[in-house]
Amino acid sequence: MSTNGFGNISIMTRSMAWLIVCFLVLPITIVFAVSVTDKHYLSLPEQGISFQYYEKLFTSGPWMTSILQSFVIACASTVAAVLLGTLCAIGCWRLGNRASDFVRMLMLVPIMVPTIVYALGIYQFWIDLRLLDSYTGLIIAHIVTGLPYVVITVSTALAGFDPRLEQASLSLGASIGQTLRLVIIPNIKPGVISGAIFAFIHSWDELVLALFIAGRAVFTLPRRMWDGINESLDPTMAAVAAVLIAITVSLLCTDAYTRSRRA
Amino acid sequence: MAGLEISNVTKKYANFRAVDDVSISIKRGEFLTLLGPSGSGKTTLLMMIAGFVQADRGDLTLNGQTITHLPPEARNLGMVFQGYALFPHLSVFDNVAFPLKVRKQSREEIATKVRAALDLVQLTALADRLPRQLSGGQQQRVALARALVFQPHLLLLDEPLSALDKKLRAELQDELKRLHRKVGLGFIYVTHDQEEALSMSDRIAVMRSGKIVEHGTPTDLYERPNTAFVADFIGKSNFVSGSVVEHRDGGFVFSGGGVRFVQRTKGPAPAIGAGVSIALRPEKIGVLRSGETAENELAGTLTEWNYLGSEFRLVVDAGPFGSFSVSVPTWQSDLAPEIGAAMKLGWSAAAGMVVAQD
Numbered sequence: 250m251s252t253n254g255f256g257n258i259s260i261m262t263r264s265m266a267w268l269i270v271c272f273l274v275l276p277i278t279i280v281f282a283v284s285v286t287d288k289h290y291l292s293l294p295e296q297g298i299s300f301q302y303y304e305k306l307f308t309s310g311p312w313m314t315s316i317l318q319s320f321v322i323a324c325a326s327t328v329a330a331v332l333l334g335t336l337c338a339i340g341c342w343r344l345g346n347r348a349s350d351f352v353r354m355l356m357l358v359p360i361m362v363p364t365i366v367y368a369l370g371i372y373q374f375w376i377d378l379r380l381l382d383s384y385t386g387l388i389i390a391h392i393v394t395g396l397p398y399v400v401i402t403v404s405t406a407l408a409g410f411d412p413r414l415e416q417a418s419l420s421l422g423a424s425i426g427q428t429l430r431l432v433i434i435p436n437i438k439p440g441v442i443s444g445a446i447f448a449f450i451h452s453w454d455e456l457v458l459a460l461f462i463a464g465r466a467v468f469t470l471p472r473r474m475w476d477g478i479n480e481s482l483d484p485t486m487a488a489v490a491a492v493l494i495a496i497t498v499s500l501l502c503t504d505a506y507t508r509s510r511r512a
Numbered sequence: 513m514a515g516l517e518i519s520n521v522t523k524k525y526a527n528f529r530a531v532d533d534v535s536i537s538i539k540r541g542e543f544l545t546l547l548g549p550s551g552s553g554k555t556t557l558l559m560m561i562a563g564f565v566q567a568d569r570g571d572l573t574l575n576g577q578t579i580t581h582l583p584p585e586a587r588n589l590g591m592v593f594q595g596y597a598l599f600p601h602l603s604v605f606d607n608v609a610f611p612l613k614v615r616k617q618s619r620e621e622i623a624t625k626v627r628a629a630l631d632l633v634q635l636t637a638l639a640d641r642l643p644r645q646l647s648g649g650q651q652q653r654v655a656l657a658r659a660l661v662f663q664p665h666l667l668l669l670d671e672p673l674s675a676l677d678k679k680l681r682a683e684l685q686d687e688l689k690r691l692h693r694k695v696g697l698g699f700i701y702v703t704h705d706q707e708e709a710l711s712m713s714d715r716i717a718v719m720r721s722g723k724i725v726e727h728g729t730p731t732d733l734y735e736r737p738n739t740a741f742v743a744d745f746i747g748k749s750n751f752v753s754g755s756v757v758e759h760r761d762g763g764f765v766f767s768g769g770g771v772r773f774v775q776r777t778k779g780p781a782p783a784i785g786a787g788v789s790i791a792l793r794p795e796k797i798g799v800l801r802s803g804e805t806a807e808n809e810l811a812g813t814l815t816e817w818n819y820l821g822s823e824f825r826l827v828v829d830a831g832p833f834g835s836f837s838v839s840v841p842t843w844q845s846d847l848a849p850e851i852g853a854a855m856k857l858g859w860s861a862a863a864g865m866v867v868a869q870d
Contacts, residue, residue, distance in 0.1 A: 416564055417597035419584040421611035422662060431614070435601045 284487035302488040319470040323452040326391035334399025368461040391452040399444030406440025521570030532722035548719035590659030598643040605639040611662040629661040743791035769832040790864035806858025817849040
């Protein structure tokens with residue numbers, strides 16, 4: 250007897266499902282094909298497969314600088330967003346009142362407001378603060394826009410956390426700091442990790458903010474890809490895209506793995 | 513004074529007084545039970561003692577030191593939570609070691625104390641397991657070991673047995689009593705189960721609507737309750753009320769529903785004309801055979817009966833006096849109950865308990 254609920258699905262439904270999967274995934278696979286082209290422009294490989302553009306990517310100074318810059322910015326903004334977002338979510342959870350609901354809502358503003366509007370605002374603001382085209386400027390912007398992901402995932406994890414565990418910890422003599430470190434964080438770790446992964450991905454392929462507030466000294470990977478597409482149809486772009494997709498997929502797999510371990 | 517002194521504490525939520533001007537003390541080594549129906553304020557009172565709820569008014573004094581405004585982590589009170597609240601990510605050993613670790617004790621000291629605590633609850637063999645790999649009874653014991661390992665001033669228990677089945681509950685009750693004698697700490701035990709309270713406590717405080725209605729030893733409360741509420745909440749009671757018509761030596765006569773009853777009292781009898789209520793335990797009422805008489809008699813009809821092995825439990829409709837619950841030991845009875853049969857109930861003048869009406 251099939252109990253998983255998938256045993257009795259008709260062939261029609263099954264083929265529809267695969268059709269949708271193809272619709273979602275196939276365009277992405279084109280990138281991989283293009284990235285190994287033997288031509289000098291963006292195209293599918295004809296005579297044979299060539300890894301020249303991967304070689305070009307990893308030996309080219311500008312591309313490597315951009316990858317490094319993006320990586321540093323993504324790491325720094327992830328660490329800060331996770332720290333602040335987790336503390337905010339825990340704080341709201343502990344208060345558990347109307348004000349904390351409001352704060353949680355407020356935290357979602359960066360993903361509710363169109364990025365371009367947000368970017369414009371930050372741009373204006375950064376002029377006065379002299380933060381344009383600086384690591385700090387972009388990192389702060391990415392912290393702010395990455396926060397919602399952390400607040401959402403950590404709040405979700407906390408919804409399943411028994412508040413009596415916190416009381417138990419306090420009654421056993423642990424300070425609030427110790428309770429946070431030894432009881433709360435270990436029990437909501439999957440949520441924190443998910444939040445970190447989403448915050449990282451967010452910063453790693455964020456373009457709009459990078460376009461507005463950075464340009465010369467700071468030139469992130471998505472920014473360089475954007476310029477590359479606008480200026481030339483260099484297949485190196487496809488190689489970069491392939492690398493980006495590989496990194497994102499592996500991060501999402503890590504996320505799925507940590508979630509499954511919690512269950 | 514060694515022990516906990518609770519003086520005039522009050523906790524209000526909006527217009528609702530969860531705990532209303534409660535005063536009680538517990539001596540070192542005493543087993544005090546806070547008993548009451550749900551919503552009576554017993555858990556709120558316990559949470560105030562633990563420090564999770566702040567009193568609006570009143571004071572808590574522990575071993576002579578005021579702790580009213582100390583945070584929970586500074587009170588050094590052990591607590592066993594409803595559902596145990598074991599840390600799911602830590603092994604049994606690490607759960608029990610937790611209070612010692614946060615007190616920065618040395619590794620050797622922790623190992624010795626945790627082993628001793630696990631020995632105390634007979635769980636040494638399961639030290640490496642995770643809480644979810646244990647049965648309910650075992651989790652309960654881990655929670656006890658964890659709450660005792662750091663030598664707290666008092667142990668607070670919030671309905672610790674409510675999640676267990678009846679048989680296991682009886683077993684753990686005995687174990688808790690044994691543990692209490694062994695560690696010599698004051699225990700404050702919250703429950704809504706009156707049998708549990710009777711069998712375990714040195715003293716019971718019965719709570720209702722945020723107040724302590726009565727407190728005393730289990731025998732005090734069962735045999736000499738002062739209020740109708742306690743007479744009915746601890747054990748079961750039938751009530752007969754009327755007004756006093758005559759004083760007699762060592763008692764009085766009252767009349768209700770056209771019947772005269774005699775009642776013995778230890779203290780002064782209520783004034784002539786005053787209304788009285790008498791509580792009667794089901795086991796103190798007998799079924800009179802034809803020709804038999806008793807100091808107090810009441811006629812009725814049998815409406816229901818249950819055979820419980822050791823006793824018959826009868827429900828007798830006594831007309832204007834309402835339904836009476838009567839239990840008769842099966843060994844001393846040749847009773848062949850038949851629904852609808854006329855019955856004469858009887859009890860002695862010493863059987864009733866004079867209670868305040870509420």
